[in-house]
Amino acid sequence: MHAINSFWAFCLNQFEQELPPQQFNTWIRPLRLEGEGEPENGLRLLAPNGFILKWTKERYLTRIEELALTFFSSPVSISLLVAENSIRPPLLEKHIVSDTASTIKSTIVDVITTEKNEKMSVEKLAFYEKTRLILNFTFENLIVGRANELARAAAIQVARNPGDSTYNPLFIYGSTGLGKTHLMHAIGNYILQYSPQTIVRYVHAEDYYSDVVRAYQKKSFDSFKKYYRSLDVLLLDDVQFLNGKNRTQEELFFVFNTLIESHKQIVISCDTYPKDISGLDDRLITRFDWGLTVQIEPPETEMRVAILKKKAEIDKITLSDDVAFYIAKHLRSNVRELEGALKKVIAFASFHMRKIDLDLAKESLKDLIGAVNRQITIENIQRTVAEYFKIKVSDLFSSKRSRSIVRPRQVAMWLAKNLTSKSYPSIGESFGGRDHTTVLHAVRTIESLRTEDNNLNHDLHVLQQILKG
Secondary structure, X not given: OHHHHHHHHHHXXXXXXHOOHHHXXXXXOOOEEEEOOOHHHOEEEEEOOXXXXXXXXXXXXXHHHHHHHHHHOOOOOEEEEEOHHHOOOOOHHHHOOOOOHHHXXXXXXXXXXXXXXXXXXXXXXXXXXXXXXXXXXXXXXXXXXXXXXXXHHHHHHHHHOOOOHHHOOEEEEOOOOOOHHHHHHHHHHHHHHHOOOOOEEEEEHHHHHXXXXXXXXXXXXXXXXXXXXXOOEEEEEOHHHHOOOHHHHXXXXXXXXXXXXXXXXXXXXXXXOHHHOOOOOHHHHHHHOOOEEEEOOOOOHHHHHHHHHHHHHHOOOOOOHHHHHHHHHHOOOOHHHHHHHHHHHHHHHHHHOOOOOHHHHHHHHHHHHHHHHHHOOHHXXXXXXXXXXXXXXHHHHOOXXXXXHHHHHHHHHHHHHHHOOOOHHHHHHHOOOOOHHHHHHHHHHHHHHHOOOHHHHHHHHHHHHHHOO
């Protein structure tokens, strides 16, 4: 059994890397693997219900068999079954073992509750299969701050008026883990809440590519085109994954034109500004600019604290302000990183049976925070900024006051403040021994200018992407 458990852990790890989080959690995580004796005797993959069983067989069984061949160095037979503890209970009469009123009442409640939960589960899965929307990704549970307020406002306008040419397409860009996917699902859920008849589909770019490949293999392009062109709302996530996939881009181009001409809504997300997407057809990029382009930025400190407090509240964990601030101060890049850090703190406290306080947070996160601090240094920022603006690193330390030097120097100081945990005096010392008030002025200047200067805001986004690898 040890080999089987190790193999399934290997599978989970592979799928977690290969699939978007919502697909992994919906289809793979609920599965369980069992076997008798040696793996060569065959393995049983157990699903909680027939719906997941059918989906796994069609989409993921071949991949699991490939992983088995890699892991065991020989083919392994895998059968799919519904787990016994997930099968509906026998008829009510067979549950009644006593003629007392309390036993009968208890049994009836159990059976009704089981059937009700089962019905809700099937309905949720059917809704997911039809739309691929995650129900709990809504506008209500999205933490709002300066970093995402414009994107959220645009998303709400789209949700209220899908197909409005001013916001069509809506293009949302920003680094990984900042909430682009959450916003897209929130749009879909809002539309369906008030217009249930609307045909909405969320699709990750990799799944869209898979659909194109499948249409090729099965010679079913007519069905593929008919389906995507019949949508009222298309939510296409992580479009950068279509890099170099020319036939898929061509199909998207035609779908895009059809939907826009029919006043159907398109929402697209990407990790970078449209014109900076490499390997994408120019005519697609041009069309992405037809509507509104909005950016989600890394959350500011107050927003990061609010996110941590909200996540802790959902997990029914008491998180003090000093612990939340400590995590938020050191982990700045994205929401996913914050969530991971909080989970690590909670797990560490549970394992050691200790209260979550500042000392425990520092102890549990010392490796993670140390790695983050080593990753981005002021020296690295200075080299990157100098190369980007085509100036010498020494210019950043100099007393030169020309605009071509001052602005990059201010940008570098702003990045140092936002991407490292260094203080104002420490940053000033790294820029030729400048006073902390100079750094403060630079940070405030960039913060003010970026709201008015789209080119500067774009430069900041690109530099952050480069520095974060």
